Amino acid sequence: MRGQRALASESESSGNSVGQGAVGNAKFSGPSLKVLLEKAGVKDTGKHVMFRGLDEVPGKVPPFIRSIPIEKAMTPTH
Numbered sequence: 001m002r003g004q005r006a007l008a009s010e011s012e013s014s015g016n017s018v019g020q021g022a023v024g025n026a027k028f029s030g031p032s033l034k035v036l037l038e039k040a041g042v043k044d045t046g047k048h049v050m051f052r053g054l055d056e057v058p059g060k061v062p063p064f065i066r067s068i069p070i071e072k073a074m075t076p077t078h
Contacts, residue, residue, distance in 0.1 A: 034074045042070070049073040 037049065053064035 032076055034076055037073060046070045 033049070047070055048067040049070060050065060050067045055064050
């Protein structure tokens with residue numbers, strides 16, 4: 001699958017072509033992940049927090065899933 005920018009002509013877009021796709025980052029401004037996990041009742045035996053993207057990709061592409069260690073998830077960032 002090719003990213004949308006890869007399909008645009010040079011005059012339509014600037015920057016680097018993303019070729020087979022791209023990954024983006026965002027800054028979340030809601031409650032801390034630590035607070036959300038505590039309210040959800042995270043177990044003491046938990047090792048990782050898994051995040052699954054809501055992207056819907058045509059074809060047989062595996063879901064976009066990443067995880068971080070529970071220690072990192074429970075560390076306040078502010």
